[in-house]
Protein backbone atom coordinates (compact mmCIF):
# COMPACT_ATOMS: atom_id res chain seq x y z
CA UNK A 1 0.00 0.00 0.00
CA UNK A 2 1.32 3.47 -0.80
CA UNK A 3 1.89 5.80 2.08
CA UNK A 4 -0.76 8.47 2.63
CA UNK A 5 -0.04 12.15 2.14
CA UNK A 6 0.78 14.43 5.02
CA UNK A 7 -0.67 17.93 4.74
CA UNK A 8 -0.25 20.71 7.30
CA UNK A 9 -1.99 24.05 7.76
CA UNK A 10 0.01 26.92 9.19
CA UNK A 11 -0.22 30.62 9.86
CA UNK A 12 -0.90 33.12 12.61
CA UNK A 13 -3.98 33.49 14.76
CA UNK A 14 -7.39 33.71 13.09
CA UNK A 15 -6.17 33.32 9.49
CA UNK A 16 -8.66 30.56 8.69
CA UNK A 17 -6.85 27.29 9.41
CA UNK A 18 -9.77 25.59 11.19
CA UNK A 19 -12.28 26.80 8.61
CA UNK A 20 -10.19 25.49 5.75
CA UNK A 21 -9.40 22.22 7.51
CA UNK A 22 -13.13 21.53 7.23
CA UNK A 23 -13.06 22.49 3.54
CA UNK A 24 -10.17 20.09 2.87
CA UNK A 25 -12.13 17.41 4.72
CA UNK A 26 -15.00 17.88 2.25
CA UNK A 27 -12.64 17.65 -0.73
CA UNK A 28 -11.14 14.39 0.52
CA UNK A 29 -14.61 12.96 1.17
CA UNK A 30 -15.68 13.88 -2.38
CA UNK A 31 -12.69 11.96 -3.73
CA UNK A 32 -13.23 8.98 -1.40
CA UNK A 33 -9.74 9.39 0.07
CA UNK A 34 -9.39 7.95 3.61
CA UNK A 35 -8.00 10.56 5.98
CA UNK A 36 -7.40 11.62 9.56
CA UNK A 37 -7.89 15.23 10.67
CA UNK A 38 -5.81 16.27 13.63
CA UNK A 39 -4.06 19.20 15.28
CA UNK A 40 -1.01 20.32 17.22
CA UNK A 41 -0.30 20.72 19.98
CA UNK A 42 -2.60 17.77 20.61
CA UNK A 43 -4.11 14.92 18.66
CA UNK A 44 -3.86 12.20 21.36
CA UNK A 45 -5.06 12.07 24.98
CA UNK A 46 -1.62 12.78 26.41
CA UNK A 47 -0.76 15.38 23.78
CA UNK A 48 -4.05 17.20 24.48
CA UNK A 49 -3.12 17.34 28.18
CA UNK A 50 0.20 18.91 27.19
CA UNK A 51 -1.74 21.37 24.99
CA UNK A 52 -3.64 22.37 28.13
CA UNK A 53 -0.38 23.27 29.86
CA UNK A 54 0.85 25.20 26.82
CA UNK A 55 -2.30 27.28 26.30
CA UNK A 56 -3.51 27.81 29.86
CA UNK A 57 -2.66 31.09 31.56
CA UNK A 58 -1.35 30.26 35.01
CA UNK A 59 0.28 32.09 37.85
CA UNK A 60 3.54 30.19 37.38
CA UNK A 61 5.07 31.31 34.10
CA UNK A 62 6.13 28.61 31.68
CA UNK A 63 9.79 29.01 30.69
CA UNK A 64 10.69 29.19 27.01
CA UNK A 65 12.68 25.98 27.24
CA UNK A 66 9.83 24.14 28.93
CA UNK A 67 7.49 25.43 26.23
CA UNK A 68 9.74 24.20 23.43
CA UNK A 69 10.23 20.77 25.02
CA UNK A 70 6.52 20.38 25.73
CA UNK A 71 5.66 21.19 22.11
CA UNK A 72 8.01 18.41 21.01
CA UNK A 73 6.85 16.03 23.75
CA UNK A 74 3.30 16.37 22.47
CA UNK A 75 4.56 15.94 18.91
CA UNK A 76 6.49 12.75 19.73
CA UNK A 77 3.32 11.24 21.14
CA UNK A 78 1.19 12.42 18.23
CA UNK A 79 3.58 11.09 15.60
CA UNK A 80 3.89 7.61 17.13
CA UNK A 81 0.26 7.18 18.12
CA UNK A 82 -1.57 8.84 15.24
CA UNK A 83 0.39 10.26 12.31
CA UNK A 84 2.72 7.40 11.37
CA UNK A 85 0.14 4.60 11.81
CA UNK A 86 -2.34 6.49 9.62
CA UNK A 87 0.20 7.25 6.87
CA UNK A 88 1.39 3.64 6.91
CA UNK A 89 -2.20 2.47 6.41
CA UNK A 90 -2.45 4.72 3.35
CA UNK A 91 -4.59 7.35 5.03
CA UNK A 92 -3.94 11.03 4.43
CA UNK A 93 -3.21 13.09 7.50
CA UNK A 94 -4.33 16.71 7.58
CA UNK A 95 -2.92 18.54 10.58
CA UNK A 96 -3.78 21.99 11.93
CA UNK A 97 -0.22 23.20 12.71
CA UNK A 98 2.98 21.16 12.95
CA UNK A 99 6.72 21.84 13.27
CA UNK A 100 6.66 24.96 11.10
CA UNK A 101 4.68 26.49 13.97
CA UNK A 102 7.63 25.75 16.26
CA UNK A 103 10.03 27.50 13.89
CA UNK A 104 7.59 30.43 13.65
CA UNK A 105 6.47 30.81 17.30
CA UNK A 106 9.41 29.52 19.34
CA UNK A 107 12.04 30.37 16.69
CA UNK A 108 10.60 33.62 15.26
CA UNK A 109 8.32 34.78 18.06
CA UNK A 110 10.56 33.90 20.99
CA UNK A 111 13.91 34.12 19.18
CA UNK A 112 14.94 30.63 20.27
CA UNK A 113 17.88 28.91 18.64
CA UNK A 114 16.89 27.44 15.26
CA UNK A 115 19.59 24.78 15.43
CA UNK A 116 18.14 23.50 18.69
CA UNK A 117 14.72 23.32 17.04
CA UNK A 118 16.22 21.51 14.04
CA UNK A 119 17.93 19.02 16.37
CA UNK A 120 14.63 18.30 18.14
CA UNK A 121 12.88 18.01 14.79
CA UNK A 122 15.36 15.43 13.51
CA UNK A 123 15.37 13.52 16.78
CA UNK A 124 11.59 13.35 17.21
CA UNK A 125 10.56 13.05 13.56
CA UNK A 126 13.38 11.19 11.86
CA UNK A 127 12.67 11.77 8.17
CA UNK A 128 8.98 12.62 8.63
CA UNK A 129 8.13 15.97 6.98
CA UNK A 130 4.83 17.18 5.51
CA UNK A 131 4.32 16.62 1.77
CA UNK A 132 2.44 19.88 1.48
CA UNK A 133 2.12 22.86 3.82
CA UNK A 134 -0.38 25.66 3.36
CA UNK A 135 0.82 28.88 4.94
CA UNK A 136 -2.19 31.13 5.45
CA UNK A 137 -0.86 34.65 5.42
CA UNK A 138 -2.64 37.86 6.31
CA UNK A 139 -1.83 41.13 8.07
CA UNK A 140 -1.87 40.54 11.83
CA UNK A 141 -4.79 42.93 12.38
CA UNK A 142 -7.03 40.89 10.06
CA UNK A 143 -6.38 37.63 11.90
CA UNK A 144 -6.83 39.30 15.28
CA UNK A 145 -10.10 40.86 14.18
CA UNK A 146 -11.40 37.51 12.94
CA UNK A 147 -10.26 35.63 16.04
CA UNK A 148 -11.82 38.17 18.41
CA UNK A 149 -15.19 36.46 18.77
CA UNK A 150 -13.52 33.41 20.32
CA UNK A 151 -13.66 34.79 23.83
CA UNK A 152 -10.93 34.56 26.42
CA UNK A 153 -7.37 34.80 25.12
CA UNK A 154 -5.03 31.83 25.55
CA UNK A 155 -1.39 32.16 26.67
CA UNK A 156 -0.07 32.82 23.15
CA UNK A 157 -2.84 35.22 22.21
CA UNK A 158 -1.79 37.57 25.02
CA UNK A 159 1.53 38.29 23.24
CA UNK A 160 2.28 41.73 21.79
CA UNK A 161 1.82 42.69 18.15
CA UNK A 162 5.60 42.57 17.52
CA UNK A 163 5.61 38.89 18.51
CA UNK A 164 3.00 38.06 15.88
CA UNK A 165 4.88 40.11 13.28
CA UNK A 166 7.97 37.96 13.95
CA UNK A 167 5.84 34.82 13.69
CA UNK A 168 4.44 35.97 10.36
CA UNK A 169 7.87 36.86 8.94
CA UNK A 170 9.32 33.53 10.12
CA UNK A 171 6.58 31.62 8.29
CA UNK A 172 7.14 33.62 5.10
CA UNK A 173 10.91 33.17 5.24
CA UNK A 174 10.59 29.42 5.73
CA UNK A 175 8.07 29.13 2.92
CA UNK A 176 10.39 30.99 0.57
CA UNK A 177 13.06 28.31 0.99
CA UNK A 178 10.91 25.56 -0.56
CA UNK A 179 8.04 26.72 -2.77
CA UNK A 180 7.41 23.12 -3.82
CA UNK A 181 6.32 22.09 -0.38
CA UNK A 182 4.99 25.41 0.96
CA UNK A 183 2.03 27.10 -0.67
CA UNK A 184 1.47 30.61 0.60
CA UNK A 185 -2.22 31.43 0.60
CA UNK A 186 -3.33 35.05 0.80
CA UNK A 187 -5.78 34.63 3.67
CA UNK A 188 -7.02 38.20 3.42
CA UNK A 189 -8.93 37.22 0.26
CA UNK A 190 -12.59 36.20 0.46
CA UNK A 191 -13.10 32.63 1.59
CA UNK A 192 -14.31 31.39 -1.83
CA UNK A 193 -11.08 32.62 -3.43
CA UNK A 194 -8.94 31.01 -0.70
CA UNK A 195 -10.80 27.75 -1.26
CA UNK A 196 -10.44 27.91 -5.04
CA UNK A 197 -6.66 28.04 -4.50
CA UNK A 198 -6.73 25.15 -2.02
CA UNK A 199 -8.73 23.01 -4.42
CA UNK A 200 -6.28 23.66 -7.22
CA UNK A 201 -3.17 22.94 -5.10
CA UNK A 202 -4.66 19.74 -3.72
CA UNK A 203 -5.57 18.49 -7.18
CA UNK A 204 -1.80 18.30 -7.77
CA UNK A 205 -1.43 15.72 -5.03
Ligand SMILES: Nc1ncnc2c1ncn2[C@@H]1O[C@H](COP(=O)(O)OP(=O)(O)O)[C@@H](O)[C@H]1O
Pocket residue numbers: 012013014015016017018019020146147187188189190191192194
Ligand atom coordinates in the same frame (compact mmCIF):
# COMPACT_ATOMS: atom_id res chain seq x y z
N1 LIG B 1 -10.94 34.18 3.93
C1 LIG B 1 -11.77 34.54 4.91
N2 LIG B 1 -12.50 35.66 4.80
C2 LIG B 1 -13.31 36.07 5.81
N3 LIG B 1 -13.47 35.42 6.99
C3 LIG B 1 -12.76 34.30 7.15
C4 LIG B 1 -11.88 33.80 6.15
N4 LIG B 1 -11.31 32.67 6.62
C5 LIG B 1 -11.81 32.47 7.86
N5 LIG B 1 -12.69 33.44 8.19
C6 LIG B 1 -13.41 33.60 9.48
O1 LIG B 1 -12.43 34.04 10.44
C7 LIG B 1 -12.65 33.45 11.71
C8 LIG B 1 -11.38 32.73 12.19
O2 LIG B 1 -11.13 31.61 11.35
P1 LIG B 1 -10.52 30.23 11.92
O3 LIG B 1 -10.68 29.23 10.84
O4 LIG B 1 -11.10 29.95 13.26
O5 LIG B 1 -8.98 30.65 12.07
P2 LIG B 1 -7.75 29.86 12.72
O6 LIG B 1 -8.14 28.43 12.88
O7 LIG B 1 -6.64 30.05 11.74
O8 LIG B 1 -7.47 30.55 14.01
C9 LIG B 1 -13.85 32.53 11.55
O9 LIG B 1 -14.99 33.23 12.02
C10 LIG B 1 -13.95 32.30 10.05
O10 LIG B 1 -15.27 32.09 9.63
Ligand SMILES: Cc1cn([C@H]2C[C@H](O)[C@@H](COP(=O)(O)OP(=O)(O)O)O2)c(=O)[nH]c1=O
Pocket residue numbers: 012013014015017018040041071096097098099100101102103105106156157
Ligand atom coordinates in the same frame (compact mmCIF):
# COMPACT_ATOMS: atom_id res chain seq x y z
C1 LIG C 1 2.15 23.46 17.08
C2 LIG C 1 2.60 24.68 17.81
C3 LIG C 1 1.67 25.63 18.25
N1 LIG C 1 2.08 26.73 18.90
C4 LIG C 1 1.07 27.73 19.37
C5 LIG C 1 0.45 28.55 18.27
C6 LIG C 1 -0.95 28.84 18.76
O1 LIG C 1 -0.95 30.10 19.41
C7 LIG C 1 -1.21 27.74 19.76
C8 LIG C 1 -2.21 26.71 19.29
O2 LIG C 1 -3.41 27.25 19.18
P1 LIG C 1 -4.37 26.97 17.94
O3 LIG C 1 -5.69 26.74 18.55
O4 LIG C 1 -3.86 25.98 16.99
O5 LIG C 1 -4.23 28.33 17.18
P2 LIG C 1 -5.33 29.31 16.64
O6 LIG C 1 -5.62 30.18 17.85
O7 LIG C 1 -4.66 30.04 15.53
O8 LIG C 1 -6.51 28.49 16.17
O9 LIG C 1 0.02 27.06 20.00
C9 LIG C 1 3.42 26.96 19.15
O10 LIG C 1 3.78 27.99 19.76
N2 LIG C 1 4.35 26.06 18.71
C10 LIG C 1 3.99 24.92 18.05
O11 LIG C 1 4.86 24.11 17.66
